[in-house]
Amino acid sequence: MRVLCTVSGWPAHWFPMVPLGWALQAAGHEVRVACPPGQAAAVAAAGLVPAPVLGELDMTFMLRYANLWAARSGAWPYPWPPLHPLTGDPVDPATFDLDAFAETAKRRIATETGTGFAAALDHARRFRPDLVLHDRLSADGLLAAKVLDIPAVAHLWGPVGTAEPDPELYPLPVDYTRAFPRHGVGELTADALRYVVDPCPPGLQPPIRGDRLDVRYQPYNGPGGPGDPMPPGDRPRVCVVWSNSMSRMYGDGAYLVPLVVRALAGMDVDVVLPAHPEDRDRLGELPGRVRVLAATPLHLLLPGCAAVIHHGGAGCAMTALAAGVPQLALTFGAEQRTIGARISATGAGLDLAGHLADEDGIRAAVGALLDDPRYAGAAGELAGRNAERPSAAQLATTLAELAAVPVA
Incomplete structure (x- = not known):
């Protein structure tokens, strides 16, 4: 054929x-x-x-x-x-x-x-x-x-x-x-x-x-390797992944990574942040618990993570689904809003309107994903359905x- x-x-x-x-x-x-x-x-x-x-x-x-x-x-x-x-x-x-x-x-x-x-x-x-x-x-x-x-x-x-x-x-x-x-x-x-x-x-x-x-x-996030290995730590690991296309489409106000990092800085978590080289200078000085990686396929980063934060893109949401990781979507645009809402409806994550999100709201959402076992349970169940x-x-x-x- x-x-x-x-x-x-x-x-x-x-x-x-x-x-x-x-x-x-x-x-x-x-x-x-x-x-x-x-x-x-x-x-x-x-x-x-x-x-x-x-x-x-x-x-x-x-x-x-x-x-x-x-x-x-x-x-x-x-x-x-x-x-x-x-x-x-x-x-x-x-x-x-x-x-x-x-x-x-x-x-x-x-x-x-x-x-x-x-x-x-x-x-x-x-x-x-x-x-x-x-x-x-x-x-x-x-x-x-x-x-x-x-x-x-x-x-x-x-x-x-x-x-x-x-x-x-x-x-x-x-x-x-x-x-x-x-x-x-x-x-x-x-x-x-x-x-x-x-x-x-x-x-x-x-x-x-x-x-x-x-x-x-089956996730395919582009070619590449896992980069430097990340040894397991005592604190929960949160992955923050963000498409730089959001700024190109919606404006600089849609680049929420600095806001997310500030919100997580007040929590007892380790943060892994894959970043495009052009975005590195926009991050400013980072807390010690934030590890910035070169662009790495997301499915190689999520194992071992307790939660992932993203912009509501389908690739991020579906890769997190396959990995069984609870997710927080901070969304812009009709498609991202729909994806975030539908993931939330399964119980495997939460979503917030990106332009309304603030540090307190992000901290509260991430805290819920980490502390309430129902989110991890729903994420695991969704991953199991996918595997079948x-x-x-x-x-x-x-x-x-x-x-x-x-x-x-």
Whole structure:
């Protein structure tokens, strides 16, 4: 079987697909990953074969643009202004001509999506896949599968599904190019998603359209080793992990690591903090119980941790889930809020609105995670449910059977 994967320009969106790509390759199937050129090195580092032909649709640009519309409608909750989609400078929504900029934005988005649609279709015609696997925002693969009349399988990256009632969580990009109807395969709507791989265990599964394909969540957080070994200590260890993309999307006020460190400084805990080099200077002087590490795959850091604090990203939440570690999500944006709330609803963690969090609230939440055994118990139960789910190897067999069935 030949499998064409298509991935968008945000690694966290397609990293959950990597173990399935390994399983397909290990089973003898030929796997090719069509990606934006900016993702080719990361795809190759994951041990998969890149085809860097898709458009470079900048997800930071897209989210900043959406934030401007939120501000215009009164739905921007933060006490600082949104950012200009191109420059990243703060924007006054009252004076910014969003209608004029919208034309520029639509042309930019249409150019990149049009490039991706055409390239994916051309590559698929030459590669002749039996099945397409795509992340939720990579509609390039969905178009190719529809035109070639082969199964298309969307892969979720966490507990946000394809049938969410919140319009901010719409699962697909906008087809400004009208490529889908031009190729005679209908409109690009959520109803086009027939098969959906869901890595979430029972109790966390999001609403989806179509057929749900279950798989165990196996963390892949990028290449790398564990760094310097951390000997066990007498105090509970808390991991603080934060994406520097939050500042690029929501502004400097969304970089909460200094606030979190100050909150934890008053607690009897050890803190492990993986930090990007560009963020190290922003941390200032740190307490002695804080150990800063170079970027390290999160799944290598969490064993031995009593809690983890993060921004509500799916990769952080799902990796903590698989490790059975209670988590505190300090969230910004609709997707992060949803993920944080859904983890909290399982009893395996807590969530706070990032722009409202303060030192006292963070200390109280972390104290609850450490002192109340129900959180550790729920986190362990969720990890157990995850471990019982079908492996990537089992799902690879299911996909091969699916590809052998003519599309209805």
